[in-house]
Amino acid sequence: MTNPLEHDVFWKIHRDLPREAPGSDAATMQALAMLPDLPTNARILDVGCGPGAQTLALAKATQGHITAVDTYQPFLDELACRAFIAGVGEQITPVQASMFELPFDEPFDLIWSEGAIYIIGFAEGLAAWRRHLKPGGSIVVSDLSWLQPDPPAEAHQFWQEAYPGIATIEANVSRLEAAGYRSLGHFVLPEEAWWTNYYRPMGARIALLRTQYHDNPEAQRILDLEQAEIELYRRYASSYGYVFYLMQAA
Template identity: 40%
Template sequence: MNNGEKSIHEFDFTLICEYFSSLKRQGPGSPEITVKALRFIDNLTSKSKIADIGCGTGGQTMVLAKYAPGHITGIDLFPAFIDIFNRTARNQHFQDRVKGIIGSMDDLPFKNEEFDLIWSEGAIYNIGFEQGINEWYKFLKPGGHIAVSEASWFTRKRPAEIDSFWKDAYPEIDTISNKVGLMEKAGYIPTATFVLPEHCWIDNFYIPQTGMQERFLKKYAGNRAAEELVMNQRHEAELYHTYKKYYGYVFYIGKKI
């Protein structure tokens, strides 16, 4: 990347897992936003099946469990995340209908037309928005919904620094209208899109990292990889504060035809 910067994908998985597992959320969002997106999903019943792909430690999944009926399967690549996920489900008495499993989103262990709802907050970028919505389509029942939050451009032009940063970090970042077009092309009826407010980034994602970063650096004093990971996250936060009018997360909700 430019100026020696790294993408989050270039860091050691063990360090990434430890760093983010100490946070309630592994990406921008909020319980209120999860509930808002859920309001666009109809026809869920106690027999419905929901998949939360790239669930992390399950912050948003437990909100789904509180406000949506049915059985929820969370899946994530990191075993430590799933351990926290299942412990939280038990602590909140959701263990009878919420379960976390270890797995990769590009090789999902699900059956065709198994789910009424596929959910993914801030995680589909790991496989890519277009590939994700196309490959996950087969797991939805006809009339089922997909709801994902995804980094998107708010404008067609932006300063070179932020344009370069995001094109290096996530080449698939695009405008809202182009993302909606990809949903239509994949066979969904786009039913809703909305932008996540700033507090989902600042208050719920970046600020919670500040105190934790000091503890992380103290634990890994002299570890160059740990120091670079923290520097990377601090740089990303600085860029958001500077350029937040040009990009952010957008929720995309669609219905399978």
């Protein structure tokens, strides 16, 4: 985002949302339950953690230590505050770093990434992060995926522009196997997990910002683009969704 106004409006929309991508604690726990048992003091890496809703859920459900990585320091500050209030601050270490160049030497038992691997790319992320995984360690990611082989033209065009790497579930399973992992299963995030913690609060924020920027056509255009994504999902939720992929280093 090189346009200062675009950057300003984007972060005003997304700041302090419950989550920065579709998801829920229930889905996080469902994915965790599908994994092999973790060591008692497991080392967990949460890549692209955002404000850390899933980080907190993992901390409460395990006795492991979680290194939570994001490039945006305000998200990390928010996570630290949330972790302190939740009583799991000692389990979580926020680190400002890029998922493209993770600055860690010791490997992790589990790498987790909800709604963020699209930034580096599904296959690219799995290939790059494998060196940070212990032998036999597991990875869990959620990624936008086609749920139909032939999605509606409007949805196809939108996501080909917004996320050219989007693929079907079958294609992503093939990708993870080609990257040297064994699939442990996958499941589709329920539609309500898009609305409760993401699209509904985002829509409310957009409505407030329309009043703030009532005399700024460029800001209104940016708000229109964000609203368009919400309306697209309202029409075509059956054709695409977030899918949790669980895998183990082969």
